[in-house]
Amino acid sequence: MIRFIDVHKSYRVEGKDIPALEPFSLDIKDGEVFGIIGHSGAGKSTLIRLINLLERPSGGKILIGDTEITTLSDEALRVARQRIGMIFQHFNLLSSQTVAENIAFPIRLAGNQEAGTIRARVDELLQRVGLTAHASKYPSQLSGGQKQRVGIARALANHPSILLCDEATSALDPQTTASVLDLLAEINRELKLTIVLITHEMDVVRRVCDRVAVLDAGRIVEHGAVADVFLHPRHATTRRFVSEALPEENSGEQTIYKHVPGRIMRLSFRGEATWSPTLGRVTRETGVDFNILAGRIDRIKDLPYGQLTLAMQGENVDTALRALREAGIEVEELAR
Numbered sequence: 001m002i003r004f005i006d007v008h009k010s011y012r013v014e015g016k017d018i019p020a021l022e023p024f025s026l027d028i029k030d031g032e033v034f035g036i037i038g039h040s041g042a043g044k045s046t047l048i049r050l051i052n053l054l055e056r057p058s059g060g061k062i063l064i065g066d067t068e069i070t071t072l073s074d075e076a077l078r079v080a081r082q083r084i085g086m087i088f089q090h091f092n093l094l095s096s097q098t099v100a101e102n103i104a105f106p107i108r109l110a111g112n113q114e115a116g117t118i119r120a121r122v123d124e125l126l127q128r129v130g131l132t133a134h135a136s137k138y139p140s141q142l143s144g145g146q147k148q149r150v151g152i153a154r155a156l157a158n159h160p161s162i163l164l165c166d167e168a169t170s171a172l173d174p175q176t177t178a179s180v181l182d183l184l185a186e187i188n189r190e191l192k193l194t195i196v197l198i199t200h201e202m203d204v205v206r207r208v209c210d211r212v213a214v215l216d217a218g219r220i221v222e223h224g225a226v227a228d229v230f231l232h233p234r235h236a237t238t239r240r241f242v243s244e245a246l247p248e249e250n251s252g253e254q255t256i257y258k259h260v261p262g263r264i265m266r267l268s269f270r271g272e273a274t275w276s277p278t279l280g281r282v283t284r285e286t287g288v289d290f291n292i293l294a295g296r297i298d299r300i301k302d303l304p305y306g307q308l309t310l311a312m313q314g315e316n317v318d319t320a321l322r323a324l325r326e327a328g329i330e331v332e333e334l335a336r
């Protein structure tokens with residue numbers, strides 16, 4: 001568990017303390033993928049860098065397991081940091097070293113000098129990230145996605161229990177982003193390490209995270225399970241992030257709703273409910289008419305979900321809505 005207790009952080013700029021993170025408490029559980037989402041300047045980098053003390057908090061406690069890391073000696077902190085890997089938006093590879101040498105570097109730094117052991121570990125890591133054929137290349141000969149795979153292999157070199165990802169996919173195209181996120185999900189699943197990632201894209205959160213915190217101007221304004229935050233965003237900032245991830249929600253439907261007869265409802269289905277023909281059954285039984293205005297079926301990490309926007313008409317709409325709720329479908333009225 002990574003535990004922040006009443007942590008806050010200010011930067012001293014021209015003799016003044018400028019707050020970057022207001023006091024917050026937060027627990028990140030072992031083995032989960034935890035996302036921190038926020039706009040530029042919200043404090044994401046500051047927050048993630050508190051975990052390995054690249055930034056020191058101005059107050060409060062940070063615990064990793066039972067260890068309060070802010071009280072560690074320099075030597076103890078150096079050892080603790082070996083169990084915390086980090087990857088970066090711009091990869092931060094050594095340009096004069098090959099892929100294999102980049103990955104070997106932190107292993108040597110941790111004190112392991114035995115060439116055979118290092119080679120075996122590097123081979124294992126190359127295989128994990130799918131770069132065995134590229135071991136002797138230099139970073140300039142790799143694509144962005146391949147560079148990030150080297151970054152991931154290097155971060156995993158000393159068997160960390162935590163992997164910090166600082167905008168790891170922000171410099172990548174959508175397809176490469178998807179493959180790097182798949183790799184992170186696989187690493188999380190197979191190595192059971194905790195992943196903390198920061199991003200400004202809700203889609204990254206939707207694809208890989210179990211839980212998420214939304215940062216807005218240095219404050220955590222919302223946090224919880226991704227499915228809850230994604231399907232029922234409460235804070236205006238969260239709603240904006242979600243609507244960016246669901247572009248059709250932005251395309252002027254609010255205006256269309258005014259011209260469509262009936263009550264405009266949004267139905268959200270999760271898990272098994274996504275596949276069962278409940279809507280058909282309920283509307284048949286209640287004689288309610290419906291018109292589909294928008295819809296999607298997708299996944300939040302491994303959880304299938306569906307959202308349908310309907311115009312519903314008929315005498316028994318309320319009965320139909322009750323029956324839908326009883327069947328585990330979440331129902332929200334958008335307009336009447």
Ligand SMILES: Nc1ncnc2c1ncn2[C@@H]1O[C@H](COP(=O)(O)OP(=O)(O)OP(=O)(O)O)[C@@H](O)[C@H]1O
Pocket residue numbers: 011012013019020038039040041042043044045046047200
């Ligand atoms: N070393 C520093 N010295 C002074 N102020 C800083 C420093 N680092 C960050 N800040 C300020 O702290 C606030 C939070 O910055 P931070 O980099 O954590 O945000 P962010 O959400 O990661 O933004 P971005 O997505 O643009 O990287 C900003 O107002 C920033 O200007």
